[in-house]
Ligand SMILES: NC(=O)C1=CN([C@@H]2O[C@H](COP(=O)(O)OP(=O)(O)OC[C@H]3O[C@@H](n4cnc5c(N)ncnc54)[C@H](OP(=O)(O)O)[C@@H]3O)[C@@H](O)[C@H]2O)C=CC1
């Protein structure tokens with residue numbers, strides 16, 4: 001089976017290395033006008049350095065394409081490749097937030113399978129040829145459309161992702177991560193604070209209101225998220241990642257675009273469609289947009 005990574009950043013390199021370590025055939029699609037490195041170094045969670053080789057992908061031979069760009073880059077990155085991919089190829093989207101799957105689904109042929117992956121691993125780019133596996137986590141992935149995966153592809157995909165089985169209701173798993181990102185990311189980005197600062201009681205009301213709204217929209221969208229359990233999970237993640245600077249806070253501080261439209265923005269968009277008002281998530285979107293102007 002031929003796997004390829006599109007989006008060779010921090011998570012792309014971590015996954016590439018995991019696939020190589022599992023002795024799978026994995027290549028990389030370069031960004032237009034950018035050369036791929038021949039090798040890179042991955043520093044694992046024990047501080048051990050591993051060297052990995054990079055093979056450029058032959059697009060018409062790809063069985064499974066794993067997209068590891070930021071959410072707002074997914075559609076633009078995929079569009080020019082769709083025609084060149086085999087009609088039986090599968091696509092895995094591995095990003096925070098939700099939304100691009102809707103447009104990607106429409107781009108795919110009837111035979112093509114679309115999967116979503118959500119991970120709690122952490123990866124940090126040190127340089128274009130060095131990445132740190134900064135936090136051990138777990139990854140859930142599951143199919144949302146298309147024909148069932150061939151057994152060999154499924155086995156190899158799971159081995160590469162380090163997952164035991166495909167998650168039946170992966171959209172629920174993604175919403176569970178979404179509610180965490182909706183609460184932590186914008187507040188840490190707007191206030192430019194580490195995740196642990198959100199334990200301060202001045203954030204209690206905003207966090208509770210955001211979580212309640214996300215759970216209401218999820219329910220209207222057919223996903224059951226328990227509001228109390230979700231709130232507790234948010235506080236568990238804040239505590240467990242207290243010293244982290246969230247990805248959105250990092251983006252705002254560095255003056256980069258953020259994933260707000262796929263995080264709180266997606267909740268607002270679904271809310272509008274489903275008749276659920278989302279004033280608190282709207283406010284987060286507006287504040288983050290203002291912070292990046
Ligand atoms: N890093 C982490 O620890 C975690 C990240 N995530 C999520 O995973 C996703 C990826 O994150 P991360 O790896 O950190 O992000 P990065 O920015 O490090 O990686 C994205 C990569 O995609 C590349 N890219 C963008 N557009 C294209 C294109 N058209 N063709 C090919 N490549 C392209 C980017 O290149 P360029 O930089 O040149 O634009 C970059 O190398 C995000 O949604 C993030 O929220 C989830 C959990 C943990």
Ligand SMILES: CC(C)(CO)C(=O)C(=O)O
Pocket residue numbers: 096180181184185195237241244245246247248
């Ligand atoms: C869980 C959390 C909030 C950890 O920082 C994250 O996923 C992010 O920063 O995007």
